[in-house]
Amino acid sequence: MNSRSVVIERPGEHRLESGPPPEPGPGEVRLRVAAAGICMSDREVYDGHRDAGYVRYPVVPGHEWSGTVDAVGVGVDAGLVGRGAVAEGFRNCGICRRCRSGDTSLCAAGYDETGFTRPGAFADHVVVPARLLHPLADDADLRAAALLEPAAVVAAAVRAGRAEAGERVAVVGAGTLGLLAVQLLAAGSPGELAVVDPRAERGARALEFGASEAFAPREAAELAGRYDLVVETAGAPSTAASSCLLARRGGRVVLTGMFTPGATGIDPVHLSLSQLTVRSVFGAPSSAWSFAVRAFGAGLIDPGPLITHEFPLEGFADAVALVGGGDPKTGKVLLRP
Incomplete structure (x- = not known):
């Protein structure tokens, strides 16, 4: 099977790329993306306005997303296959003093985040470290769960x-x-x-x-x-x-x-x-992710009503143009691979 992804080659230039799906390495999982939100940070990446230290071109954006695990790498529980999940974006090292203190968003190893320095979820598939995964309930609304990243913030x-x-x-x-x-x-x-x-x-x-x-x-x-x-x-x-x-x-x-x-x-x-x-606050530590996922599962937050527009991957240009366009009727814009 082929897997598609939106690649921003450089500010203002993007293409829809197709090729073999990425393979998860040791300790990693691959997810079939259900939905991915577009936020102003993504618009800044596209326009070239994001600080150079916080983006690496070419890049597949997409840091707000949900999906279903469809493959696991060596050392990862195969029972995760078929589970709906979200994942933390910051690729923290887990061993520095800040991480050991629970401040994983302040990792001393330097900035590294899915969708900015690593391939993100504006794609059919995304690969992330299994340790960053947050599985969801079997009946979770994956469309709404795509907004658990801003909920964690x-x-x-x-x-x-x-x-x-x-x-x-x-x-x-x-x-x-x-x-x-x-x-x-x-x-x-x-x-x-x-x-x-x-x-x-x-x-x-x-x-x-x-x-x-x-x-x-x-x-x-x-x-x-x-x-x-x-x-x-x-x-x-x-x-x-x-x-x-x-x-x-x-x-x-x-x-x-x-x-x-x-x-x-x-x-x-x-x-x-x-x-x-x-x-x-810049991003969210692991504890905040756990808090947000728990609140979502308990029904204390429901991001679904925030969603106003949905586009296929082919509609990325139209979708990103809506974000930051100033129309108060535009809420959260999703890509739905």
């Missing part, structure tokens, strides 16, 4: 923020990360759960996902100092600074958006006088 943010029942919480940004954060935070019984987004349609969607209030940024500016925890997910030029202003004195802020050079800095005077705790 959100899980890392929520865990870093130490959300407690009854607290006032704000989520800045109502894209994929923001809406998944709303679902996960709502499951923890916050006293208030506000969402800040300039797009009224996204704010309304956040209310459907469990938010108690939705505000435009101009309205939110009047709520300075109100929230115990602020989870920033937008990565817009001003949202790191504005998120800190929303937090109460002694509050916590977790930044998960991917910022670009030139973003507004956080005021160090405000930071010190308010005694804020500020954390950032």
Whole structure:
């Protein structure tokens, strides 16, 4: 059988390649891809805007995905064949001090991630280390499970923020990360759960996902100092600074958006006088993946309603053009090999 893959040769140039399916090596598994999400990071790879240290051309993108194990390498349990699963993207070494401490997303061996430096899931098949696999329940919705990668990032943010029942919480940004954060935070019984987004349609969607209030940024500016925890997910030029202003004195802020050079800095005077705790999240450690998969299996998060468009591999050009296009009706875009 042939296996197809979308290859970005260099920024702005891609092709659909066909050849023998990749073979799993020792300790690896091959999965038949069920669905793969396209996010802004993929758009940055295609446009050539991703930092050179975090992409290696030519590359098969695809870091948000789900699939079914169809082959295993030497040393891997053959009982995995036929199991639906997702897999962590970071190819952590597992032996450095950071990995041993559980901070696998801070692996000292250097950055190495499926879909950016290794072939990803914009393909019929993807090969990953078996140790990074997270098997799913037999009846799991693999279409929705393709979004467990952003759900794991959100899980890392929520865990870093130490959300407690009854607290006032704000989520800045109502894209994929923001809406998944709303679902996960709502499951923890916050006293208030506000969402800040300039797009009224996204704010309304956040209310459907469990938010108690939705505000435009101009309205939110009047709520300075109100929230115990602020989870920033937008990565817009001003949202790191504005998120800190929303937090109460002694509050916590977790930044998960991917910022670009030139973003507004956080005021160090405000930071010190308010005694804020500020954390950032890039990717997700293994513990957050386990948390997200468990929450998905328990029904605490359901990424399915975020999906608005689906394309075959041949439709990659049209699909990637939708991502970041600014249409508020465009949610998560999937490739379905």
